[in-house]
Amino acid sequence: xxxxKWVFSTGMVxxxxxxxxxxxxxxxxxxAGLAGSVAALTVARAGYSVGVIECGPPRSQNRDPxxxxxxxxxxxxxxRTLPRPGRWPVPLMRDRGGGRPAKAMxxxxxxxxxxxxxxxxxxxxxxxxxxxxxxxxxxxxxREWPITYDEFRPFYARMEKLLRVAGEPDPLDVDDDAAxxxxxxxxxxxxxxxxxxxxxxxxxxxxHVGIDYLPGCSECLGDACPRDCKADGNNRxxxxxxxxxxxxxxxxxxxxxEPESGRIRVVxxxxxxxxxxxxxxxxxxxxVILAAGALNTPLVLARSTALWxxxxxxxxxxCGLMFHITDILGLRAPNDVPNYGPQKTLAxxxxxxxxxxxxxxxxxxxxxxxxxxxxxxERLGFAWLGGGLEALxxxxxxxxxxxxxxxxxxxxQEDYAYPANRVWESPNHPEGIFFRYEVAxxxxxxxxxxxxxxxxxxxxxxxxxxxxxxxxxxxxxxGTCRMGNDPAVSVTDAQGRVWGVPNVVVADAATLPTSxxxxxxxxxxxxxxxxxxxxxxxxxxxxxxxxxxHVD
Amino acid sequence: xxxxxxxxxxxxxDSSSRPAVTRDEVPAxxxxxxxxxxxxxxxxxxxxxxxxxxxxxxxxxGYCVAILGRCMEDLSETARGNPRIAPYCLDVGDAERxxxxxxxxxxxxxxxxxxxxxxxxxxxxxxLDQSPASFEDTFQTNVHGVANAVRSVLPGMLSRNAxxxxxxxxxxxxxxxxxxxxxxxxxxxxxxxxxxxxxxVDRVRYPNVLMNEFNPGQTRTAMxxxxxxxxxxxxxxxxxxxxxxxxAHGRMFVRDHESRTNERLTRAILHRIGIGPRLMxxxxxxxxxxxxxxxxxxxxxxxxxxxxxxxH
Numbered sequence: 001x002x003x004x005k006w007v008f009s010t011g012m013v014x015x016x017x018x019x020x021x022x023x024x025x026x027x028x029x030x031x032a033g034l035a036g037s038v039a040a041l042t043v044a045r046a047g048y049s050v051g052v053i054e055c056g057p058p059r060s061q062n063r064d065p066x067x068x069x070x071x072x073x074x075x076x077x078x079x080r081t082l083p084r085p086g087r088w089p090v091p092l093m094r095d096r097g098g099g100r101p102a103k104a105m106x107x108x109x110x111x112x113x114x115x116x117x118x119x120x121x122x123x124x125x126x127x128x129x130x131x132x133x134x135x136x137x138x139x140x141x142x143r144e145w146p147i148t149y150d151e152f153r154p155f156y157a158r159m160e161k162l163l164r165v166a167g168e169p170d171p172l173d174v175d176d177d178a179a180x181x182x183x184x185x186x187x188x189x190x191x192x193x194x195x196x197x198x199x200x201x202x203x204x205x206x207x208h209v210g211i212d213y214l215p216g217c218s219e220c221l222g223d224a225c226p227r228d229c230k231a232d233g234n235n236r237x238x239x240x241x242x243x244x245x246x247x248x249x250x251x252x253x254x255x256x257x258e259p260e261s262g263r264i265r266v267v268x269x270x271x272x273x274x275x276x277x278x279x280x281x282x283x284x285x286x287x288v289i290l291a292a293g294a295l296n297t298p299l300v301l302a303r304s305t306a307l308w309x310x311x312x313x314x315x316x317x318x319c320g321l322m323f324h325i326t327d328i329l330g331l332r333a334p335n336d337v338p339n340y341g342p343q344k345t346l347a348x349x350x351x352x353x354x355x356x357x358x359x360x361x362x363x364x365x366x367x368x369x370x371x372x373x374x375x376x377x378e379r380l381g382f383a384w385l386g387g388g389l390e391a392l393x394x395x396x397x398x399x400x401x402x403x404x405x406x407x408x409x410x411x412x413q414e415d416y417a418y419p420a421n422r423v424w425e426s427p428n429h430p431e432g433i434f435f436r437y438e439v440a441x442x443x444x445x446x447x448x449x450x451x452x453x454x455x456x457x458x459x460x461x462x463x464x465x466x467x468x469x470x471x472x473x474x475x476x477x478x479g480t481c482r483m484g485n486d487p488a489v490s491v492t493d494a495q496g497r498v499w500g501v502p503n504v505v506v507a508d509a510a511t512l513p514t515s516x517x518x519x520x521x522x523x524x525x526x527x528x529x530x531x532x533x534x535x536x537x538x539x540x541x542x543x544x545x546x547x548x549x550h551v552d
Numbered sequence: 553x554x555x556x557x558x559x560x561x562x563x564x565x566d567s568s569s570r571p572a573v574t575r576d577e578v579p580a581x582x583x584x585x586x587x588x589x590x591x592x593x594x595x596x597x598x599x600x601x602x603x604x605x606x607x608x609x610x611x612x613x614g615y616c617v618a619i620l621g622r623c624m625e626d627l628s629e630t631a632r633g634n635p636r637i638a639p640y641c642l643d644v645g646d647a648e649r650x651x652x653x654x655x656x657x658x659x660x661x662x663x664x665x666x667x668x669x670x671x672x673x674x675x676x677x678x679x680l681d682q683s684p685a686s687f688e689d690t691f692q693t694n695v696h697g698v699a700n701a702v703r704s705v706l707p708g709m710l711s712r713n714a715x716x717x718x719x720x721x722x723x724x725x726x727x728x729x730x731x732x733x734x735x736x737x738x739x740x741x742x743x744x745x746x747x748x749x750x751x752x753v754d755r756v757r758y759p760n761v762l763m764n765e766f767n768p769g770q771t772r773t774a775m776x777x778x779x780x781x782x783x784x785x786x787x788x789x790x791x792x793x794x795x796x797x798x799x800a801h802g803r804m805f806v807r808d809h810e811s812r813t814n815e816r817l818t819r820a821i822l823h824r825i826g827i828g829p830r831l832m833x834x835x836x837x838x839x840x841x842x843x844x845x846x847x848x849x850x851x852x853x854x855x856x857x858x859x860x861x862x863x864h
Contacts, residue, residue, distance in 0.1 A: 184711070187757075215707035218754040338797070340713060340759050363756070 024284035025049045026539065028266045029291055030254045030300060032056075033115020034521060035508035035528035036291030037233030037241065038159070042532035043289070044244035048539060051283060052238070052246060053266065055253040055273050055292075056112030059224075059234060077387030081106040086224050087119060090273055092295070092474075093429070095436040102434060108475035109293065110224075113248065114234030116293065116475065118224040122209045122231065122344060123358060123519040124165045126156045129175050130352070131414075131516040137442070140416035141320050143514050146485045146494035149175070155526035160208075163231040163525065167208035170349055184213050187341030190359070192333040193407060196461055197348065207347040207358050208522070210236075219344050221361055233525075255280060257288060257304040257504060264288045264503055274431040287535060289496075291508040291528065294321070294477040295433050298491075298510060299425045301481070307501050314491045314499055318424055318480050320417035321437055322515040325355070325447045326473035327413070328372075329454065330364050330406035331461040339405065346409075351457060354450030355413035356518040362408040364466070369403070370396035372466045379468055403464065413450055415443060415472075415515045417479045437472060444470045476520055481510035495538075496531035507531040590665035590716070590793065594618045594657060596644050596701055597671030598637075599626030601773030602720065602782045606668055609786030611636035618657045618664075620644065620701075621671065644671045644697030645689070654704035663712060664705045666793055669698045669719045672735075674775045679733040687734045694738035695745060702749060702763075709761045710753070716793045717763040719746050721804065723813070743804065743813050750802030760797040765804040767811070787836035800832050808834040 026048035029040045036052060044050045067075075067082050075082045083089050088111050091104035110116035132152070134144035145152070157178065166181040183206045186194065197204045210231030211219060217229050228235050242248060253273050258265040266283045269275050273296075290297045298318035301307070343361035351357060362368060373392040382389065423435040439447075447470040454463055484490025487499045490513070496505040507528040509520055516523060593610045597603040598619025610617045611634050620642045621627045627639030638661065642653045658664060673693045675686055698719055709715025724732060725740025746765040753761050766789065770779030788808055792800070804811050810832040812820070822828050 216710040216753060216758065218757065338759075339756070340797075341757055343757065 024263065024286065025051045026285065027051075027287045027289060027535070028053065028264075028283060028285040029289045030266070031115065031290070031292035031296070031508065032113040032233065032238055032248060032250075033110065033291060033293055033508065034117040034233035034237075034525050036289070037114065037237035038162075038525050038528040039289045039291055039507045039532035040246045041237040041241040041244070042529055043536055044241045044246040046536040046540070048536070050241065050246040051285070052241070052248045053252050053254055053268055053283075054113055054248060054250045056110075056115075056250065057272075058248075058250040059113050059118075076390060080104075083107070084223075087111055088273075090431060090433070093426070093432050093434045095434055097436065097438075105474070107295075107433075109295070112234075113238050113250065114224070114232040117232035117521060118230075118234065119222055120232075120475065120521055121221045121360075121519070122211050122219070123207060124160070124163055124210045124231070124522040125208045125347065125356065125358075125518040126153075126173075126176065126178070127514075127516040127518060127523050128173060128349070128352065131514055137416045139440070140418050141316070141482065141489055141513075142484075143416055144484075145513055146483050146490075152526065152530070153177075155530045156522060159522055159526045159529060163210045163236050163522070164212060165208050165210055165231075165522075166206075166213065167347075168206040170205055170347070171203045172349055178208065180208065183209070183345070184342050186345055187339055187343075188337040189333050189339035189405075189407060190341070190343075190345045192335055192337045193331060193346065193461065196334050197346075197458070200457060200460060202348050202350045202457065204346045204348050207345060209344055210521075211344070213342070217342075219342060219361055221344060252281065254292070254300055255303065256306070257300065258306045259501075260284065262503075276430050287503045287505060287539070289532065289535065290481075290504065290506045290510075293508055294480045294510040294512075295423050295435065297506055297508055298423055298480040299433065301491075301498065301504075301506075302425065307498075307504065312500055314487070316419065316482065316489065317491050319419045319422040320479045320482050321421040321423055321435060321477060322415040322417050322479040322512075323437065323472035323474060324415055324476045324515055324517075325411070325413040325439070325443060325470050326467065327411040327447070327451060327454075327469075327471070328360065328362075328368070328466040329357075329409050329411070330403055330464050330466060331409055331458060332403075332406045334460065336405070339407070351450070351453055352517055354446070354453050355411045357409050357411050357454070358519075360408040360410040364400060364403045364406050364408060366393055366397045366400045368408075368466055369399050372396075372468070375468045375471070406464070408466070411450065411454070412473070412476075412518050413443075413447060414517045416440070417482065417513070417515075423477075423480055439470045439472065476509075476515070478509045478512045478515050478520055481506045482513045483511045484513060495534040505531060505535055590615065590714070592616050592618070592657075592661045592664050593666035593668065594620065594654070594664050594701070594705065595668045595670055596620045596642075596697065598630050598639070599623050600630075601775065602768060602771055602785050603668075603670040604630045605782035606670065606786050606789050607631075607637055608634065609783070609790065610666070610668075613790065615666065616661050618661060620653065643693075644700055645692035647696070647700045647703075650697075650700040651704055654701070658708070663708050665709070665715055667701055667705050667715075667717045668789060669701050669717065671697050672720065672738075672775075674732070674735045676731050677734075678731050682734060690734035691738050691741070694735070695741045698742060698745060706749070706753075706761070710758050713758050713760045715761045716795070717761075718789055718792050719763070719765045721746070721765040721767050723767055723806065723811070726813070746804070747802050753801070755798070755801070762792075762795050762799055762801045764792055764800055764802070766792060767804065767806045769807050788834055791834040791836045800834075803832060805832075805834055808836065 027043045027050050029036045029052045032052045032054035040050050040052045083106055088107035088109035092107045093102035094105055095102045110119045129149045132145045132149040136142050160178050166183040169176040169178055194204050212229045214229045220230055252268045252270055253275055254268045256267050264285050268281050269278050292300055301317055345359045347358040349356050370393045374389045377389055418440055421437045426434050481491040483492050483494055492498050492506050492511055496507050496511055498504045509524045593615045595603050595607045598607045599621035607617050607619050607630055617637045619627050619630055620640050622643050624641045631637040631639045640653050644650055673690055721742050722739040724736040728736035750763045768785040770776055771782050772779050773782055
């Protein structure tokens with residue numbers, strides 16, 4: 001890391017402010033992902049001063065170059081994966097229990113302003129009412145929200161407007177009153193799939209996506225869009241928050257929070273998440289919104305030992321980690337029709353009990369098939385072959401010839417929060433994120449049943465699966481600081497306030513108490529909006545008058 | 553702002569008597585591939601030389617052709633006696649005017665399916681004798697003129713997934729002649745412009761939008777005293793228009809064969825020994841069934857036959 005770029009871009013005022021800043025901010029937001037950006041916008045628009053601390057580099061035209069072909073090939077043969085540019089740069093460490101060493105895996109997370117929303121698949125669907133009904137799965141934490149679906153629904157509508165969601169309402173959901181932008185027309189292959197699904201009594205509709213579909217849109221899924229076409233936290237909220245006076249400090253990692261006479265001191269260090277040495281910056285804020293993502297937010301709280309008097313650390317902090325189960329499947333249109341036009345197109349919620357099924361816009365080429373074969377080979381105990389498993393590319397290339405015309409779909413199947421699935425920080429590796437996640441037996445069973453249902457209901461589309469049974473979707477971490485009405489089974493209250501530390505608010509995916517059966521992005525952002533608004537209204541009540549409008 | 557596919561503009565070309573109609577609820581033309589038939593072509597620099605010959609060729613093949621150029625007399629001469637050709641006065645280097653004229657063409661004739669970016673200037677002057685204004689003007693017409701035209705038509709082509717863009721290019725940059733410095737430099741810039749724009753067109757999502765560079769070889773025009781007659785150029789342009797969806801894109805053709813400029817040596821050697829994509833060849837359509845589009849067939853969605861009346 002070189003000198004932070006904002007020193008040059010915004011002049012001396014901000015560069016000096018780090019050490020000498022004596023003025024206190026109304027709110028500091030930790031993390032500039034989707035939730036943090038929405039929260040910052042909400043607070044800034046209300047006239048309060050906001051600083052956003054983001055550990056990733058600022059978005060600029062000069063992004064770090066991707067590793068070259070040779071380096072990638074060598075890394076693959078050595079059985080490693082290099083982090084992709086724009087993504088979280090440190091591998092996650094998955095604890096496998098039984099004294100075995102933790103396994104490093106590439107994080108499917110974003111980095112820098114916008115966070116994971118810059119690299120997500122743009123799906124912005126609502127939870128259904130059924131996702132809010134209380135349930136007590138055996139062995140899991142209670143599956144319930146501290147608020148009702150009807151209280152939450154207006155926030156969905158507002159986020160759909162802010163993120164400019166395109167799509168069609170779900171015909172099976174009476175609660176889906178989304179005002180959506182019209183998506184571009186379907187290509188012939190997807191039109192044929194729709195007809196075939198309708199013949200089978202299903203109700204496909206246009207997937208809700210945060211894509212503007214500028215002329216020539218390539219639907220950048222998995223990568224940051226260079227054209228500002230895909231909705232992310234940065235382009236839809238953070239830039240606007242900046243216009244309202246919010247300050248963004250990039251390349252700075254929050255170390256811990258400290259209480260100071262009714263306020264919170266935020267201690268951070270210049271540099272990315274791997275930085276463990278260097279001078280500490282201190283900023284004072286009346287309130288802190290934590291939005292560092294479901295993997296990092298509990299770590300920041302756990303590091304902030306001064307917040308917890310005695311042993312009052314919430315017992316469930318970092319626990320209840322959820323991912324979805326995502327099956328990748330190929331469906332073949334009954335007739336051989338050409339495929340062009342938009343690819344991220346369809347959703348079906350007829351089989352919602354086994355999860356939403358949605359277009360994935362991935363081509364069935366050699367790479368996904370070989371990675372599937374590789375995963376299966378590793379599962380069967382051939383992981384010791386390491387780079388030798390690259391030989392599977394040959395059968396994969398043959399299979400791609402046969403299956404290449406299929407449309408890929410992904411399922412999003414609900415996960416329940418088990419206290420044993422959790423995230424923590426190892427004292428020996430303070431820069432690493434350690435987590436433990438085991439797929440519960442009942443989830444594996446549900447997933448197998450889901451495959452059975454899909455094979456049965458979509459059999460005329462000759463489905464085939466391209467992922468091992470019950471593969472977690474590593475891009476959807478949730479639930480590590482769950483909201484709830486009972487401090488015994490939650491970390492924050494319904495307004496995101498950490499139990500016992502009311503001026504630290506969690507606003508990101510960590511608060512979600514259920515994972516739902518669809519992509520979490522819209523729910524995460526709507527929840528961030530709700531939590532930030534409740535903070536603003538509390539600030540309005542407590543202050544005689546809001547602090548003078550932040551001028552910058 | 554509603555996206556381009558949410559409404560389809562249906563216009564009669566005979567706009568004096570019928571106001572332009574805008575209808576919602578009409579399915580976009582996007583879904584017509586592969587039997588979507590191209591109807592409207594724009595030729596820049598249609599006042600003489602290759603532009604005139606290509607306009608005549610396209611008109612006799614049944615397309616409605618808008619010709620753009622700086623000199624109205626020359627354009628009128630091209631359009632004389634040909635009801636399918638409509639002249640519009642425009643200096644293609646003027647971005648603002650260009651956008652306005654293209655919008656007017658679309659309003660009157662319908663969505664542009666084919667663009668033949670042909671306009672170019674060729675000042676014969678030694679570099680040290682050329683005024684900076686003349687040098688700039690050469691780039692303005694030969695490079696910016698193409699960019700302006702493509703900028704106007706490409707979004708619509710992408711939203712319909714239907715379009716052909718043919719940019720008249722040259723290999724003058726490879727061995728510039730004395731007195732052709734500005735021209736050669738501008739034509740060199742064009743290679744990168746065409747390939748660069750083509751690279752931004754997603755091949756999976758828009759396979760029926762094809763953009764290529766075409767070098768006709770030496771042709772007898774105001775720019776050159778020798779070579780083939782300009783009429784010989786049209787069949788090859790038509791062959792580029794006839795490329796099937798997913799066909800040649802981002803390529804450079806010299807007459808009927810593909811040429812790869814600025815190819816890396818390793819790539820060139822691999823191609824030489826037969827590894828990698830093969831060089832393409834254009835097969836011009838036979839002259840006797842040139843008129844593939846039956847003039848009587850050319851209708852818009854509201855089934856009003858088009859009368860290609862003179863437009864000004």
